[in-house]
Amino acid sequence: MMQPPDLPDIEQRLAIICERHDCEPHRLLQILIEVQEMYAFIPPEAITTIGKHLNLPRVSVEGAAGFYSFLSLEPAGQYRVLFSDNVTDRMLGNEELMRHFCNRLWLEPGKVSEDELVSTDLTSCTGMCDQGPAALINGWPVTRLNRERIDLIADLILSKSPVSDWPPTLFEVNDNIRRTARLLGEPFEPGSAIRAALMRGADATLGELKLSRLRGRGGAGYVTADKWTACRNSQGAARYIVCNADEGEPGTFKDRILLNRYADMVFEGMTVGARLLGSAKGFLYLRGEYRYLLKKLEEVLVQRCEAGLLGSNILGEPGFDFDIEIHLGAGAYICGEESALIESLEGRRGRPRNRPPYPAQHGYLDQPTVVNNVETFACAAMIAACGGKWFRETGTRDSSGSKVLSIAGDCTLPGIYEYPFGVSVQKILEDCGAQEPYAVQVGGPSGILVSWQEFERTISFEDLPTAGAFTIFRRGRDILEAVRNYAHFFAHESCGFCTPCRVGTQLQKKIVDKIANGHGTASDLEELKQLGHLMRTMSHCGLGHTAPNPVLDMLQKFPGAYEQKLTSLSFEPAFDLDAALATARRITGRDDPWAHLP
Amino acid sequence: MADEKRKIRIATCSLAGCFGCHTSMLDIDERLFDLLKMVEFDRTPFTDIKHCGPCDIGIVEGGVSNAENARVLREFRENCKVLVAIGPCAITGNVPALRNNIDLWDCFQEVYLYDPGTEGKQIPNDSELPLPFDKVYPIYEVVKVDYFLHGCPPPAEAIWKFLTDLIQGKEPEIDYELLRYD
Numbered sequence: 014m015m016q017p018p019d020l021p022d023i024e025q026r027l028a029i030i031c032e033r034h035d036c037e038p039h040r041l042l043q044i045l046i047e048v049q050e051m052y053a054f055i056p057p058e059a060i061t062t063i064g065k066h067l068n069l070p071r072v073s074v075e076g077a078a079g080f081y082s083f084l085s086l087e088p089a090g091q092y093r094v095l096f097s098d099n100v101t102d103r104m105l106g107n108e109e110l111m112r113h114f115c116n117r118l119w120l121e122p123g124k125v126s127e128d129e130l131v132s133t134d135l136t137s138c139t140g141m142c143d144q145g146p147a148a149l150i151n152g153w154p155v156t157r158l159n160r161e162r163i164d165l166i167a168d169l170i171l172s173k174s175p176v177s178d179w180p181p182t183l184f185e186v187n188d189n190i191r192r193t194a195r196l197l198g199e200p201f202e203p204g205s206a207i208r209a210a211l212m213r214g215a216d217a218t219l220g221e222l223k224l225s226r227l228r229g230r231g232g233a234g235y236v237t238a239d240k241w242t243a244c245r246n247s248q249g250a251a252r253y254i255v256c257n258a259d260e261g262e263p264g265t266f267k268d269r270i271l272l273n274r275y276a277d278m279v280f281e282g283m284t285v286g287a288r289l290l291g292s293a294k295g296f297l298y299l300r301g302e303y304r305y306l307l308k309k310l311e312e313v314l315v316q317r318c319e320a321g322l323l324g325s326n327i328l329g330e331p332g333f334d335f336d337i338e339i340h341l342g343a344g345a346y347i348c349g350e351e352s353a354l355i356e357s358l359e360g361r362r363g364r365p366r367n368r369p370p371y372p373a374q375h376g377y378l379d380q381p382t383v384v385n386n387v388e389t390f391a392c393a394a395m396i397a398a399c400g401g402k403w404f405r406e407t408g409t410r411d412s413s414g415s416k417v418l419s420i421a422g423d424c425t426l427p428g429i430y431e432y433p434f435g436v437s438v439q440k441i442l443e444d445c446g447a448q449e450p451y452a453v454q455v456g457g458p459s460g461i462l463v464s465w466q467e468f469e470r471t472i473s474f475e476d477l478p479t480a481g482a483f484t485i486f487r488r489g490r491d492i493l494e495a496v497r498n499y500a501h502f503f504a505h506e507s508c509g510f511c512t513p514c515r516v517g518t519q520l521q522k523k524i525v526d527k528i529a530n531g532h533g534t535a536s537d538l539e540e541l542k543q544l545g546h547l548m549r550t551m552s553h554c555g556l557g558h559t560a561p562n563p564v565l566d567m568l569q570k571f572p573g574a575y576e577q578k579l580t581s582l583s584f585e586p587a588f589d590l591d592a593a594l595a596t597a598r599r600i601t602g603r604d605d606p607w608a609h610l611p
Numbered sequence: 612m613a614d615e616k617r618k619i620r621i622a623t624c625s626l627a628g629c630f631g632c633h634t635s636m637l638d639i640d641e642r643l644f645d646l647l648k649m650v651e652f653d654r655t656p657f658t659d660i661k662h663c664g665p666c667d668i669g670i671v672e673g674g675v676s677n678a679e680n681a682r683v684l685r686e687f688r689e690n691c692k693v694l695v696a697i698g699p700c701a702i703t704g705n706v707p708a709l710r711n712n713i714d715l716w717d718c719f720q721e722v723y724l725y726d727p728g729t730e731g732k733q734i735p736n737d738s739e740l741p742l743p744f745d746k747v748y749p750i751y752e753v754v755k756v757d758y759f760l761h762g763c764p765p766p767a768e769a770i771w772k773f774l775t776d777l778i779q780g781k782e783p784e785i786d787y788e789l790l791r792y793d
Contacts, residue, residue, distance in 0.1 A: 536755060583755070584754065584755035586752060586753045586754070587748075587751075587752035587753075588748070588752060590681055590744075590753065593744045593745050593746070593748075594678055594742050594743075594744060594745075595745075596715045596716065596745045597715060597742045597743045597744070597745070598742065600715065600716055600719050600734060601734055601735070601736040601742070602734075602736055603736050603738060603742060605738040606738075607678065607738050607739075607741075607742065608678065608738065608742045609678075610678055610681055610682070
């Protein structure tokens, strides 16, 4: 293990950070992120010092620091290179590139180099699926990796050049907007939605929202007007508006584009919400992977303040005060679950709360809180500006409006596509130039795996609900490998709070591995089904409920993916018993019959 | 005696475990006599029979740490209609599996070559010694297991309920209270 460096002035430096955050325990995660950036890890002294300043027990600070993937309790080197490991990165050869990188720098994944310069590891999907393989280097996204780029990065690291001096082309992130409809295609003038809402009045605007039949775009599809009304009717000392930009579902990247290019529309939707609910404070919870957008988003907030669209007396309306604060995540898929997100906003581990009560009654700081997806707020702004009837003109009966999809995988034109709800999978596949499509994972691993026999199905809450991911697999792709990637993802991201999910995701991963490694049997398939049922019915939150989806979909729709891999109908051990004795045979020099297990 | 029902035949063994589960089995106390009216024991530490014959129920304590454990376990699976993993060592590997984070070669060197207390300084290689696996494995990774009985050890009450249910041909059902340990 590495010796932690000597940090003589750590107390003074941390005191400054803590005071800048008003020594507020809710700011703990933000403080930890700053410490991580300063020292490239969270030193043990920092945990003690932060605890003292924030008046928190040491265990709370360490508990939070240990929860988030991007916070490291041990030195992780000056350069931390995290390769995105979504299934789309796999298709584009991220494993080979990571090996090449490790060979160049004499590295082992998960370990720091001997000169304490660099470490590398895998990380969950970074939301760059349309321009992968991708990686995060000290938190900055690097896209379209290939051998040349890896060589360049290795040279830059060896020359100890600071990441801020690296060629900007490495960090280029494209929006790749391929198709627009009403949300992304119509011009939007900042302030227009707030002006319309003020003119119409809060009740009437909520009426428009109800008329629009807008449903949450995070995937679950709860009626937005109902959520906002529930929050409005709840008693509390304050109300909060939270925008969920913790876009962690592998294969989803539409919020990245909405925030990069349509931030005004999103913030405006939040501000309209504030007016309707009487809220003075909003948060944008930005996933750690999108930290590179922070500066730009903060500039938009400043511009909006200067234009009188945020701050006090918005657009001259006395008493209409609203501020938005951006809160960073640090690599935890579970924080996309609204109550876990609120825990994280309050500075703690992202552990889902018991629901009910729902955040609309008891949310941030136990006050009524609305948590909505980025796209939902953008839609709310358009509805406030153009009216509910206008919004309902597109889409289907139960799914009004349009949906922004993040398309990646085996197609010639990956990127962002906006379609009115009700569009068929087949139409989308044609538009994006899918080559011999065989399967599509709609809505990411927690969604639905659609087979080539079901391509007439439609994107809508009635048929295929989705938060936006649309990952295409062509004929010849190993579906079992994709499902295995997803099973590993869920096992890594389970927060560990409830047993069905913590243990279930691990068992699921082991059994899928067993089948992929050629040790699987019919009884393992049965075990997977029972396990899936148990996780669906017994888990504490949506993560556990949906974690068996890809496995169960594969079992039902893609028997060809696993049947050839099964060794027998009865039982097979999970590992090669004789091979597991080889180490001891070598050590003892034995080769007698008792030293073997046929 | 022709109409007397054939007694249920039970075998038990302890692999990489501490015999705590067996001790807990004995904690059913005087009900052992009731049990013996219903069952007869094949291979078990109670009878000292060395090999398992055809049985109805096999109860396995402990994980799989070496080749000998694997052979015994396979013999149980071949001979027992129903195989039960009792206690966390059999179910997950538990305490013996703490060695899984230590490289086997490092471990052997430490014990047989470096430790000042050892004489001769050589790694034992007698063929009578069970050869250890690289890791300790839960038994379900080696054979098909039908039931898992939790608890370290499971309380005698849980074992009694589990066995009597099984003997009566019922799906075993154990009260939540008996499986709660926090």
